[in-house]
Amino acid sequence: MPRPAVSTVAVLCSALLLTSACTGEPVAKTRATVAIGFLAPLSGSSATVGADTRRGAELAVRIVNEDLASVPLPLGPGQGLPRANHPRIRLLTADTAASGATGAGQVRHLVSDQGAVAVAGGYESAVTRAAAARAEELKVPFVNGGSSAASLTERGLDWFFRTGPSDLSYGRVVFSLLKERQSEGTAVRRIAVVHMDDQYGNDGMSMIKRFASQIDGDVVADVEVGAKSTDLSGAVEEVKASAPDVVLTLLYTPQALALSDDFHAASYEPPALMAFGAGYADADFVKREGSDAEGVCSRFAWSAELAVRNPAARAVAALYRTTYHRPMNDDAARAFTAVMTLAQAVDEAASLSPADIRSALVNLDVPGRDTIMPWDGVRFDDNHQNIGARGVVEQVQQGSYRLVYPFDVARARLRWPMS
Template sequence: MPRPVAGVAVLLSTALLVATACTGGADVPVQPHRTVNIGFLAPVSGPVATVGTDTRRGAELAVEIVNGRYPIPLPLAKGAGLPRLHNARIRLLVADTHGSTTRGAAEVEQLVTDGQVVAVVGGYESAVTEASSARSEKLKIPFVNGGSSASSLTERGLDWFFRTGPSELDYGRVVFSMLKERQSMGTSIRRIAVVHTDDQYGNDGAAMIKRLASHVDAHVVADVAVESGTEGLVDPARTVAQEEPDVVLTLLYTAQALALQESFRSLAHRPRALIAFGGGYADPVFLREARAGAEGVCSRFAWSADLAERNPTAKAVAGLYRKRYRAPMNDDAARAFTAVMTLAQAINDAGSRRPADIRSALVNTDVPGRDTIMPWDGVKFDDNHQNIGARGIVEQVHAGRYRLVYPFDVAQAELEWPMTSDGG
């Protein structure tokens, strides 16, 4: 029997609180036969717990909107519940992976056997998502992921795994497109250094960067892998500094992202440019703890608060998120929100609780961009179940917060290159 997540009773009571969200602010209990159980995986404890909390909140908000009535132009927002299932409500069962591959897989097993879920959403670390979705594949349960980016996840030939967010290759294309445009402005980008975690997320990303480097006639002059639990990065930082790269590209989790910044500072080295492929640089903890040292750092994202201000639907959802959690919606929350909304629409389209019917509905999903909160073309899966409508953008830290700097035609702030010397 898989180990419970902080106690099955706590898990179920939390899920019931989400399931009873309804109209007018009143809590009306929903009968079990009127609910549809879905599981949600997140690292809500451990070294990236803040990210796990953000993803859980995004998922909870999506469920609240589906279960209630909201004047937001999103599918399933205006009516309570799933109309093709007699207005059944969704019940979200949250399971804590703690960033562990074995625990993530065990939680999927428990969600299916004990929680009777019809599908699983979530995952954060790509390695955890790989193991968890492999278990759901054996159980023939749909797994919808929004936050893991390793390209290999949708190259395994799985029948039950779907990804709504961009792959690392999608993100790589937008980053290298920005680099190419900078080159056309006279910026030298010949030498690239890569610092990455020695796991699926980092190694897949580093391999992708090496493939795309030729697009800007550049060479990877340093490829530095660090164990995901490593916190002291002076030696890797020194290796990078000695190569004097034109740009440093990183794939690191929060502790390593902070350690690299501190190591560069201790060496009195300031990279000309540092562009992160998400990970710890997207964690609010990074901005809070790195402070001035974060100025000028870039990161790729799938969500932009700047663009949300120009999209009435995204702005309304972000406002509701802030009201509920007293914090701004961020990239991790937005991707989890979108994954849950996509699954909810598929369940409704299927008009069934049968996992096989839900899988078929996911295969045929075609959600236009206007029906999402993301700056995407929409949600439509290719033969590998990768969303072909997902897009990436690049933001840079200006005055302590990320601002949209690429694509240049929709930028809300000017890309600073080289990076500001603050904190160096």
């Protein structure tokens, strides 16, 4: 009978928690590591966002690996994963370069060449779609926190899980705000939409049309822009001609910046602009646009102003600022949560078998107090969408995003019109 490959022996030993049957040494003397892949756009137009997500992922790994009793999260105290004799996590970060083909290739490289037992991360929905398909082929869990296209969890995938809200969840909170404005007598019926011509933008457009009926809304402009578009003056003219009550956007950073610049160049400002994250959540947007960003609203999954109410979120945000000399933001928080969720599943499985980790994810039930997010917790439905995820709306006021909705937890009053 031929001997198994060395890598197979290593995995089997790890799956058996490195007992003396494999090592010949007592378990207490072993020091194992668990390799987890992480996908991020570290180059190209979304590189600043990719850097934020990488920092969030690395902080989650640090909290697991080090004994940080001051962080009141399940894996904060003690070193490593306790159920598996405290192995530490080794994070393998790979650049997707905002390309679906590259993202899929990186999944194969992380798993087949570098020994990752699972993958986390992902940002652009089209890239995540391709990466998820490759993870499905390889039968390894993929936990995503940063891609919102609803179709990602509606494809019947066995190995893909999303911790963050989908655009359906975000749509509910945005249109709930619009409906409340309408009930106060504000005109919000005429809706202009500017969106990417990709998975994220097209799924979002379908969601907006679905929710518009709740406010008797009419989409008076449906403007698609390409991934390489940097001149949106034509889009501005189309939006302006439609005389909207509100503009909704689904744009990445270059297009968000271009739209803002071209609005300013045309001396046009809509009554309200509400973004579905992406480029408007990039720290570079507010920094580069300055006063032109004032009044812009965006949906988020994380709020620094809500974090102060949660001991775990407060501790993690403080550690993030100390470590990276900048405030934690939405992209970092969503990546942190995806990696922490995956770490908890590996710990629950007490195994390096991808199938066991998947089973642990299916059965995971994390209460909201054990996350840093303003959610009900992490619990996946049959489509592997986290049903505990929630969205909030923030508005740029005096150079920073402030929490304005839901109104019962708001820290600033919504400005409508924008100025």
